[in-house]
Amino acid sequence: MTDAEQQIILEHTRITPVPLVPEVRLYLAEQLVPLWQATEWRAAAPQPPPFWAFAWPGSIVLARYMLDAPDTVQAKRVLDFGSGSGLAAIAAALAGAAEVVACDMDPLAAVAARLNCALNAVEVNYVLGDCVAQPYEWNVILAGDVCYEREPAEATIAWLRMQASRGALVLLADPGRHYAPVDGLELLQTYEVPVLKELESTDMKRTRLWRMVG
Numbered sequence: 001m002t003d004a005e006q007q008i009i010l011e012h013t014r015i016t017p018v019p020l021v022p023e024v025r026l027y028l029a030e031q032l033v034p035l036w037q038a039t040e041w042r043a044a045a046p047q048p049p050p051f052w053a054f055a056w057p058g059s060i061v062l063a064r065y066m067l068d069a070p071d072t073v074q075a076k077r078v079l080d081f082g083s084g085s086g087l088a089a090i091a092a093a094l095a096g097a098a099e100v101v102a103c104d105m106d107p108l109a110a111v112a113a114r115l116n117c118a119l120n121a122v123e124v125n126y127v128l129g130d131c132v133a134q135p136y137e138w139n140v141i142l143a144g145d146v147c148y149e150r151e152p153a154e155a156t157i158a159w160l161r162m163q164a165s166r167g168a169l170v171l172l173a174d175p176g177r178h179y180a181p182v183d184g185l186e187l188l189q190t191y192e193v194p195v196l197k198e199l200e201s202t203d204m205k206r207t208r209l210w211r212m213v214g
């Protein structure tokens with residue numbers, strides 16, 4: 001990670017306890033636009049939204065679930081698919097996973113996740129790239145809020161289903177995004193999650209945690 005990358009994160013975020021998951025603190029932003037503009041200024045090119053600067057409802061419920069039921073991941077090899085801030089990966093490590101890999105395609109997400117792991121004193125490995133292209137095998141796959149765009153969501157869901165068929169426990173947490181799957185799911189829990197109005201146009205999001213059926 002470069003000093004400039006770290007700097008942009010430290011300047012636009014502050015250390016904040018995660019709603020519903022006070023066990024974890026993250027470098028979180030309160031506003032999307034100034035940070036997004038700053039990333040585009042730095043890169044002098046269009047950039048993806050800084051998803052990594054927010055704890056999305058998906059990872060919040062995954063984290064809450066694992067910390068309440070640590071046997072879900074204890075002694076398991078766990079992938080956090082589209083890890084953003086790294087919240088779900090951090091919770092998996094705190095819950096006692098044997099190995100945790102966080103994967104995201106956004107290079108700044110990698111930097112943010114590393115800062116967040118250090119803040120919470122956990123060890124998580126990081127893969128920068130498309131999770132769907134990763135050849136490794138996991139016991140548990142965490143997918144928080146990854147069904148927000150049509151084409152990537154289709155590829156993601158197909159890959160997650162294939163992993164579930166292969167025997168992995170695939171946990172999909174979704175606050176009702178348009179491209180989330182509607183079948184082949186077993187409901188595990190429903191949560192009411194506090195969210196930022198600027199991002200979600202509401203203060204609370206009902207978020208469901210599903211087990212994907214292979």
Ligand SMILES: C[S@@+](CC[C@H](N)C(=O)[O-])C[C@H]1O[C@@H](n2cnc3c(N)ncnc32)[C@H](O)[C@@H]1O
Nearest residue numbers: 051056058059082083084104105130131144145
């Ligand atoms: C809305 S954010 C959710 C982040 C995190 N899971 C959470 O719930 O806070 C979605 C993240 O998934 C990442 N992503 C989506 N599809 C991906 C893929 N196929 N491989 C790697 N990262 C992916 C995006 O870059 C983004 O950081």
